[in-house]
Amino acid sequence: MTTRIVELRRGILKKNDELAAALRASYTAAGVLVLNLVSSPGTGKTAFLERTLKELKARGLRVAALVGDLETDNDARRLASSGAPVRQINTHGICHLDAEMIGKHLDGWEGVSLAGLDYLFIENVGNLVCPSSYDLGEKIRVALLSVTEGEDKPLKYPTLFNSADAAVITKMDIAEPCGFDRETALRNINEIRPGIRIFETSAKTGAGMEEWLGYLAEEKIRRS
Amino acid sequence: MHELSIVTSIVETVTETLAALPDSSRGARVLEVRLRVGALASVIPESLEFCWGIVSDGTQLEGSRLVVNMLPVVVHCDSCGQDAELEGVQSFRCPKCGEPCSDMRQGRELEIDSIEIEDGEEKL
Numbered sequence: 001m002t003t004r005i006v007e008l009r010r011g012i013l014k015k016n017d018e019l020a021a022a023l024r025a026s027y028t029a030a031g032v033l034v035l036n037l038v039s040s041p042g043t044g045k046t047a048f049l050e051r052t053l054k055e056l057k058a059r060g061l062r063v064a065a066l067v068g069d070l071e072t073d074n075d076a077r078r079l080a081s082s083g084a085p086v087r088q089i090n091t092h093g094i095c096h097l098d099a100e101m102i103g104k105h106l107d108g109w110e111g112v113s114l115a116g117l118d119y120l121f122i123e124n125v126g127n128l129v130c131p132s133s134y135d136l137g138e139k140i141r142v143a144l145l146s147v148t149e150g151e152d153k154p155l156k157y158p159t160l161f162n163s164a165d166a167a168v169i170t171k172m173d174i175a176e177p178c179g180f181d182r183e184t185a186l187r188n189i190n191e192i193r194p195g196i197r198i199f200e201t202s203a204k205t206g207a208g209m210e211e212w213l214g215y216l217a218e219e220k221i222r223r224s
Numbered sequence: 225m226h227e228l229s230i231v232t233s234i235v236e237t238v239t240e241t242l243a244a245l246p247d248s249s250r251g252a253r254v255l256e257v258r259l260r261v262g263a264l265a266s267v268i269p270e271s272l273e274f275c276w277g278i279v280s281d282g283t284q285l286e287g288s289r290l291v292v293n294m295l296p297v298v299v300h301c302d303s304c305g306q307d308a309e310l311e312g313v314q315s316f317r318c319p320k321c322g323e324p325c326s327d328m329r330q331g332r333e334l335e336i337d338s339i340e341i342e343d344g345e346e347k348l
Binding site (some may be wrong): 010160 | 230239
């Protein structure tokens with residue numbers, strides 16, 4: 001009997017990373033800007049996305065969304081009220097979306113081709129831990145945080161906020177009754193991801209949406 | 225809690241690696257699997273170890289040890305012009321000068337470093 005060491009140096013999520021790289025290349029070739037929205041359940045991803053889709057459509061832009069949940073197509077139906085094509089991904093117990101699920105749902109999506117889109121939004125499963133490990137090939141990862149969640153969320157879940165390209169604070173219309181400490185929240189986000197763009201929004205009143213839409217327009221030009 | 229799918233992926237990768245080895249080593253027994261896991265990889269070592277026995281049972285990896293080497297976050301500080309290791313993941317500032325650092329050089333790793341195997345009798 002002999003024992004020996006075999007070097008592997010292999011990424012555990014290599015398969016996902018390879019699929020994500022292929023997706024990223026197809027997004028780039030099609031000229032579509034893809035965003036991955038990540039937050040806890042209840043942050044208001046769907047309301048924020050619904051408003052975003054409506055506003056972009058009103059500006060004549062071509063948008064679509066994939067939305068992940070463990071079960072139900074409630075969110076897809078809600079988002080479809082924007083008039084944009086929406087496809088639900090049910091993960092049946094899996095706590096995150098992965099690149100394979102995205103690829104499968106982009107294939108054979110009736111009436112939707114990447115080349116016919118300006119923006120594709122992916123609303124991830126509500127979870128602040130696992131989605132951060134899975135690259136979906138997105139150009140921009142957006143971490144959302146609502147005023148009801150506590151200002152220290154970025155410190156509690158540093159991985160997600162550190163891997164984000166932009167941060168969105170939602171439900172700003174109820175910031176005051178919730179006793180939301182804006183300065184602390186902004187400082188905490190910056191502590192984990194120095195220099196990140198932060199948008200303070202309300203899907204209900206539309207506050208902060210102009211700035212957010214302006215950012216989307218800039219990134220579209222810059223990244224595609 | 226995606227440790228179960230991560231462990232499943234490790235077992236698959238190691239099994240594929242063994243299958244690709246020269247004939248004499250294919251039936252090798254795995255003694256140890258060593259991982260490199262960054263502090264920001266969103267993976268809890270205890271959860272990996274908990275899943276290890278369950279997933280490796282009945283495979284060539286049955287009875288093997290899982291060794292998780294945790295790697296601290298390393299950032300590059302533009303002001304100091306040097307890499308610096310962070311003590312935790314609560315503040316992305318240079319520990320020497322206190323400047324915010326967004327240029328991360330280490331901390332997201334999630335990889336199989338190496339495996340230790342025991343070749344079968346036929347190799348002798």
